[in-house]
Amino acid sequence: MRVLAIDTSNLVLSVAVMDETRVLGEWTSNQNKNHSITLMDGISMVLNQCKVEPEELDGIAVAKGPGSYTGVRIGVATAKSMAWALQVPVVGLSSLQAVAMNALGYSGGIVPLFDARRGQVYTGLYRSEQVVTVKNELPDRIMLLTDWLMEVKEAVGDESLLFMGEDLHIHQAVIQETLGNQAIFPAPTLYHPRAAQIGWLALQEFKQGKGTDAHELVPDYLQVAEAEAKWLAKQEK
């Protein structure tokens, strides 16, 4: 089974083609360029390099959020369009789980995070299972970092917590101050999402028949956009 996987949900753009046994090709860019312009080029480059025609794909995998509204929309819309055009199933996965997969095999708690402004983060608590997948232990959420650190500490006790993500530098001082040596910060090669990890997670879902029709896939923003919130507030008046 051959899968195209994409992630544009945050600053990083990542595209991979893989099957059950290996990653055929993977391109990751951390240039914060306009994903709406660069994503199709990236997909086309990776497919060409892998000598895979779009018609040879058996499924599409995408990071469905949380993250930047625009970034999530670009990824999900592209995945839906391709899945619809090629008549193949699609799977949407958590952008946080994708990052957590980089700590596959870590024995403590895994805490991916993205900055969500005003002291807030998109985050969740994950656990590595058998160096093959990561399972969610505390659900993805948007929350004040300071509150989150208390909650996650209560959940794991004295266990070590591995923090990951390209936005870590914004919050690292607070995390360090609050948790001390309990907080672990890995090499930056583990910070960014890799599309291959999303592809691998999706392959497990496809195998269980959990892929959905293109029309059923929806983004998972974890919060309503500011414009939507204002519109909703206005309706209530």
Add this chain to the structure above:
Amino acid sequence: MRVLAIDTSNLVLSVAVMDETRVLGEWTSNQNKNHSITLMDGISMVLNQCKVEPEELDGIAVAKGPGSYTGVRIGVATAKSMAWALQVPVVGLSSLQAVAMNALGYSGGIVPLFDARRGQVYTGLYRSEQVVTVKNELPDRIMLLTDWLMEVKEAVGDESLLFMGEDLHIHQAVIQETLGNQAIFPAPTLYHPRAAQIGWLALQEFKQGKGTDAHELVPDYLQVAEAEAKWLAKQEK
């Protein structure tokens, strides 16, 4: 400090540009194409995408073996040429350590391996240190897999051993049979070397002033080539 990192030592081709804080861009291809033809294209593509001019690089990092003679030579020759032309230091790192870096944070023994034909493997024993680097515990070597499994088991006792590498499928049955549940096989997203991991290891060396002049870098084949062995045997007669 900006580093270009490359690995063509085995079937996989990987190119990355990174600095101390993040991976700027990374391209990995598992197509077993002719690295001598595709490497310069890959380097040029990654530099272009990252908007980095060759003159802006502060160092070159390369996987110096073990692996395919031709693959190692292509990578090392390219790294030396670029380092010489750009007048920047170069660091050569173990191709096995590069793969072991994918298990950063794993608490047991990490055993990367490449097939070396006739029941032999290129391998070594590594350990993750603080989710930042992996250190060598039993040196890289070429050895009969069956002998190696005995030696590595003696070294770690009952601890779990994580086996990794694109050639794992060739040897997995023997490993499983010999070590049973002590042998762990991760998701295939961890099998292939990532140039970014090589770049990250090299950055630590550069920071300690351990980068060398282009002329001092030599491949590390771990064994003489068949042609060389025959020639040497002939001289002795």
